[in-house]
Amino acid sequence: MNTGGLPHLFTRLAALERRIRDAVAARRGTDHNPDDPFRGLYLSDEAIDALLATRREPFVPFQESPAAGRLGRLADTAGLTGLDVELLLVALAPDVDSRFEQFYGYLNDDVTRRRATAGLALRLCGLPEASAAGRARLDPSSPLPAAGLLVVEDRERPFLSRSLRVPDRVVNHLLGDDRPDAALTGVARVVDEVPAADVGPLVRAFQAGIRLVHLRERPGGGARETAAAALRRAGFAVLGVDADRLRAEPDRGGAVLREAVLRGAGLVLGPVEDEPPLTDLTHPAVPLVVFGPGVWDPRWSTEPPLPHEAGPLPVAERARVWRTRLDGRLAPGVDPAAATAHFVLGPGQIARAARAASVSALVDGGVVTTEHLRAGARSQNAAGLQRLARRVEPAVGWDDLVLPDQVVGLLRELASRARHRDRVIDEWRMRPGGGRGRGVTGLFAGDSGTGKTMSAEVIAASLGLDLYTVNLATVVDKYVGETEKNLERIFTEAAGVNGVLLFDEADAIFGKRSEVRDAHDRYANIESAYLLQRVETFDGIAVLATNLRANLDEAFTRRLDVVVDFPLPDPVLRRRLWDRCLGASAPRGEVDLDFLAASFELAGGHIRSAAVTAAYLAAESGRPVGMAEVVGAVAREYRKLGRLVGEREFGRYLGLAAEGVGR
Structure with missing residues (x-):
């Protein structure tokens, strides 16, 4: 607790006490019944006569002197005049010295009115009660009430009999207490020193007197931290304000502004996407920084802000x-x-x-x-994307992929692009202009089961990211325009998430544009055109997976960084797949891997499914996984694919296949 400046405060209150002594003496000089035990509870005929016989004169005026300590700093910050400071002291006195309650009750001629009234405060400052200049200092738009430093109560009473009160937070501050107001809990907090990128332009703006700034935040930009660092370097403390909480509880805006004035702080308000809650937050001495991902709407304020962009850290x-x-x-x-x-x-x-x-x-x-x-x-990562896509924690790596070397090379290239895009795009500026994003986008095309989804998971794992699989059921909508809205929500949420976004069965929403024959074609083409633009401006990492590459619009090809075709595995890869899928943990008997690889033209996904089925068959029979279980599982897989179980593929194991299917 910093008590610097308290001697000056008490000295000023002592001077006020001396003027009150003079006021009390003057009051007694005209008192016709000083021994009345019920003084202040009623008005006698003599008292009314005395009021009619005398004029209401001011008391001895104060001698204006510069304020010091916290009182002086507050006066400088809030733009208080000498009269404002004296009015503040008159209203503050009962909260620091309880004797002033009795003084004011006596001078108000009402023992129940133990605070200074507007009329008494003006007279103690040496001003007539009808002084327009003095009364104006208590107007809601004047410095004291506007900053929340003084409250004029009893609005239903005539102006001169309204009580003046200093909020407890202001009293505590002047007495050296730096604890923030309890009313700020959940709405605003003191922001400590934080690192940020170059904030020189903002610092110069604050030093030049600019008091409203809008920071448009790019992904990774840290607008809150940028604003806080600039305010601190410009000589202000910082209060961070939660825009959503303040919008829900607007009555707390006055407490926020008062805290900023007391601390000599700037306000950092956000994040905002709609109209920000600016009511009660504007003050000539308080810089206000509003931040959010969107642009400023001129309708939000009559004062135009200084626009600035918060980019990512170098x-x-x-x-x-x-x-x-x-x-x-x-x-x-x-x-x-x-x-x-x-x-x-x-x-x-x-x-x-x-x-x-x-x-x-x-x-x-x-x-x-x-x-x-x-x-x-x-x-x-924010949780918003998990409501629109399924989150997968990668559990596989490069060694788990069984693919041709050329395919693996392209996958590694995609991961490398994600790893080095800061240098290539930001530092080397290899993608200037056109509103293009910093995203990395790949197309995985191939038959079902060839490893597209697993490859996306491997890329995510190599980058240390989560994989988010978009559920098409939450995207495609039969109503015009709704599909685009759903996709926009996904892209917007994904921009703030460090993850790999996977659109499985992408041809369902990234299909070809066609000749317009009716309204359905027109809207379908609008949907595809929107997606073309949105993919190009995306800032994240996205993978489009499809079984039908021919169905994708050719215009997507230019916007894709890497296109990977996943072929069906040849016998060499199939042997590796069988060995990998059967695993090392399950008990394995005699399994002819060469026969399995040469005879059954299956994709990796089908091989994995057959291996799992074989393991279940072995577990049921209590035996190791052998050819009987594997061939029976393959026969089941053939039936699922609609293939015939014939001697040409199964050869000498055809009997085992029939036995396995019949189980």
Whole structure:
């Protein structure tokens, strides 16, 4: 608690007490019945006569002097005149010294009115009660009431008999108490020093007197942190305000503004997408920064804001923030910036991710590894996308893929693009203009079961990201325009999530445009055109998977970074798939892998399904997985695919196939 400036405050109150003594003496000089024990409870005939016989004169005026300490700083911040300061002291006195309650009750000639009234306050300041200039200092738009430093109560009474009250938070502040107002809980909080990118232009704007700024936040931009850093460097404290909570409880806006004035703080309000709750937050001394992902609507305020954009931190700055927050707890050789280069995180998110990584590392010896860093970064994902897509935590890696080398190379290229896009797109500016996004998009085309979904999961795992599979049932809508709205919600949510977005069966929504013959064709073409534009402006990582590449619109090809065709496996790959799918944990008997690979032309997904079925058959019979179980499982898979179980494929094992199907 900082009590600096209290001697000056008490000195000013002592001077006020001396003027009150003079006022009391003057009051006694005209008192015709000083010994009346019921004074203030009624008006006698003599008292009325005395009022009619005398004029209402001001008391001895105060000697204006500059305020010091907290009172002086508050006067400078709120733009208070000497008269404002004296009115504040008159109203404040009963909250600091209880004797003033009796003084004011006596001077009000009403023992129940123990606070200064507007008329008494003006007279104690040496002003007539009819002084227009003095009365104006208590108007709602004047500095004291506008900043919430003084409350004029009893609005139903005549102006001069309205009581003046100083809120407890103002009293406590002047007495040296820095605890924030309890009314701010959940709505506003004091923001500590935070790292941010270059904030020089904003600092100069605040120093030049600009008091309204709109920050448009790009993914990973950290608009809140950018605004806070700029305000601090411009000499202001910072209060962060939750726009949604304030919109729900607008009556707390006055307390927020008062706290900002007391602390000499700027306000950082957001995130906002619709009209921000600006009521009670504007003041000439309080910079206000409104941030959000959208643009400013001129209808929101008569005062135009300074527009600014909060972009992502440079790579070097991100590395500095990570290392500062982890403070020597990193495992040897771990570079946090490189390990999380493909994550889109603002400075505040990095700080929280570093704390999450440190907590996770405590159960593993306390040393933060790459896995801990990526888990901490994933913990910053918002939950909104999970309502629109299914979240999958990857459990496979590159070694689990059984694909041709050329296909694996293209998959690694897609992962590499995601890993290095900061350098190529932001630093080297290889995609300038046109409103293009920073996204990485790939097309996986091939028959069912050839490994498209698993490959997307492997890419997500290699990047330390989650996989989000879009449920087409939540996207496609029979009503015109609804499908686009659903997709927009998905793309918007995905932009703020560090994950890989998978559109399975993508041809259902990314189909070809056709010749317009009726209204249905027109709207279908509008839908496809919208998707073409939206994919190009997407900032995340997206994979489109399809069994029918020919059904996709050719215009998508230019907008795709990598196109991967997944072929059906040849006998060599099929043998590896059978060996991999049968696994090392399940008990395995004699299994002719060469026969299985050469005879059965199955995709990897079907081989995996057959291997699982064989394991169930073996578990039921209590035997290791052998040819009888595997061939019986393949026969079942053939039936699901609508194929005939014949001697040409099954050869000498045809009897086992018939036996397996009959079980």
